[in-house]
Structure formats: C-alpha cells, structure tokens
Amino acid sequence: PMPSQETARGVLWAFVPFVTLGYGTPFSFFYAAVRRGSWGLGATAAGYGAGSAAVLTMLGSGDPVLTVLSSFMAILLWIAGTGHAFAIRSSVFPREGARNRRNQHAIEVAKYRRSLREEARALAAEDPALAHELRIGRPDVPRTYDDGGLVDVNHAPPEILAALPGMTPEIVERVVSRRDEQGGFVSAEEMAVDADIPPDVLPQMADFTIFLN
Incomplete structure (x- = not known):
C-alpha cells in the first residue's frame, strides 16, 4: 500500500538533521514541539540549539584546540540529532490507524x-x-x-420496500395498500x-426513495 501523507512528512522531517549536518536539528525539534x-x-x-551555538562559537574562536573540539561536537550533534529524529518520528507523525482508513473509505x-x-x-x-x-x-x-440504492416505491415489491431504513411490516402493508388503491x-x-408514516421514520427512508409514474 502507498504510504500515508503523515508517514511521508515524518520521513522528510526526520531527514532534516541529516541533510543540514545537524544545524537544522533545533528547528526540526521546535516544529515537533509545537x-x-x-x-x-x-x-x-533548546538543548540542540545551545549545542549548535557552542559549536559555531568555538569554530569562530580561531583556537586550534577549540576548532578540533567543535568539529567533534558537530559530528556528534549531527549523528545524535538524526538518530533522535528517526527514533521519535512515529510519535511526532503518528500513522493513521487501519480503523480510521476503513472509516474514511x-x-x-x-x-x-x-x-x-x-x-x-x-x-x-x-x-x-x-x-x-x-x-x-x-x-x-x-x-x-447503478442508481446508488434507490427504491421506486410505486413499483418495487413489498420485500424491497421492507429493506428501506425505518420500515416495519406494518408500514409496508399500509404503503402497498394505499399504493394499490x-x-x-x-x-x-x-x-x-x-400511509400514515411516523414523522421520525420519513427522513430515514426519504434519501433512498423515488416515485416513478
């Protein structure tokens, strides 16, 4: 089966930290939080944002030691952010349940x-x-x-009329009797x-009836 839109969006969201080398992780998780x-x-x-800010600060310091350390931290944040995003993807973008799909269908x-x-x-x-x-x-x-389930009340036999919503044997008998008369x-x-049909019954069957001469 084709993946749902939520599943596709979840995969794209989880890839943001990866394709941005980790620098998009704070924005990705902020979106998830909202x-x-x-x-x-x-x-x-906020934690990923602080980590990214620290990396950028150390990279701009010009200190060789801090530059190496910031590179290590950047790789760590990149891997951690990507793994974290994929780990929680299903909770941020929950898959539509089978029952919901059946109901929608x-x-x-x-x-x-x-x-x-x-x-x-x-x-x-x-x-x-x-x-x-x-x-x-x-x-x-x-x-x-295919008429969508219409019933021609003027010509359909009693057993077909009986299948209309809200119909009872007594109502069918009255309808057929008055129809014949x-x-x-x-x-x-x-x-x-x-045919003296109760007011609460008529709306139930009206959508399925047609009256051909």
Missing part, C-alpha cells in the same frame, strides 16, 4: 452512493421513460445501471400522509 504541544520536545530543541463510498442517487433522480425527472428502461429504483430486477404516490411527503 506540533505535539510538548514542553519536553521544546526543551530538546466507508464515508467516501457513502458519499459516492449518495451522488449516484442524486444523478438518478435528476435523470428520472428529465426522462422518466429512460428511468424505467434503466430500471431505476428496481433492485429486484436484472439491470446494469390510488395508483402510486408523487412524493415521499404524500406517501407519509396517505
């Missing part, structure tokens, strides 16, 4: 199915004959058009009035 709201990481950033699928229902309704309003030919709202018959409904609101 991102995680951690005083501990803030103190670590489920949300995306649900939104996509909703868009299919909206497209099918628009098509049915523009060309009812084509809607019948495509069997929109008829999951009980063979078809190739008056030849169908024109809207969910009319169905709710004529």
Whole structure:
C-alpha cells in the first residue's frame, strides 16, 4: 500500500538533521514541539540549539584546540540529532490507524452512493421513460445501471420496500395498500400522509426513495 501523507512528512522531517549536518536539528525539534504541544520536545530543541551555538562559537574562536573540539561536537550533534529524529518520528507523525482508513473509505463510498442517487433522480425527472428502461429504483430486477440504492416505491415489491431504513411490516402493508388503491404516490411527503408514516421514520427512508409514474 502507498504510504500515508503523515508517514511521508515524518520521513522528510526526520531527514532534516541529516541533510543540514545537524544545524537544522533545533528547528526540526521546535516544529515537533509545537506540533505535539510538548514542553519536553521544546526543551530538546533548546538543548540542540545551545549545542549548535557552542559549536559555531568555538569554530569562530580561531583556537586550534577549540576548532578540533567543535568539529567533534558537530559530528556528534549531527549523528545524535538524526538518530533522535528517526527514533521519535512515529510519535511526532503518528500513522493513521487501519480503523480510521476503513472509516474514511466507508464515508467516501457513502458519499459516492449518495451522488449516484442524486444523478438518478435528476435523470428520472428529465426522462422518466429512460428511468424505467434503466430500471431505476428496481433492485429486484436484472439491470446494469447503478442508481446508488434507490427504491421506486410505486413499483418495487413489498420485500424491497421492507429493506428501506425505518420500515416495519406494518408500514409496508399500509404503503402497498394505499399504493394499490390510488395508483402510486408523487412524493415521499404524500406517501407519509396517505400511509400514515411516523414523522421520525420519513427522513430515514426519504434519501433512498423515488416515485416513478
């Protein structure tokens, strides 16, 4: 699977101390402290900053001994900063859990199915004959058009109506009875009035219903 954006950002962040020879370590850890709201990481950033400042000060002193010592410290800070960054990368940029990915996928699928229902309704309003030919709202018959789970209340059999959210056997019986008596409904609101559907049930099923003549 492709790495998540958080994982990719974490790897790039951890490489900052390495590619900057350790001098970017204080800034890298300061960013981590702000991102995680951690005083501990803030103190670590300050420590790396003090170490880098000491190295630069000794390098500028002109003293050969201090120059050698500063070079040793610079290498030590470079290695330590890089290793430290990679060690805590997963806590600064935690990976997205599998459950979160599944939930996000489920949300995306649900939104996509909703868009299919909206497209099918628009098509049915523009060309009812084509809607019948495509069997929109008829999951009980063979078809190739995906309407996102719509149910044509005026033509679907009782067992399909029973699968609508909030439907009970009693409501299905009333809907079918009134449908047969008056030849169908024109809207969910009319169905709710004529079939005595409880107000709290109608919103549950309205998103999945269509009423073709």
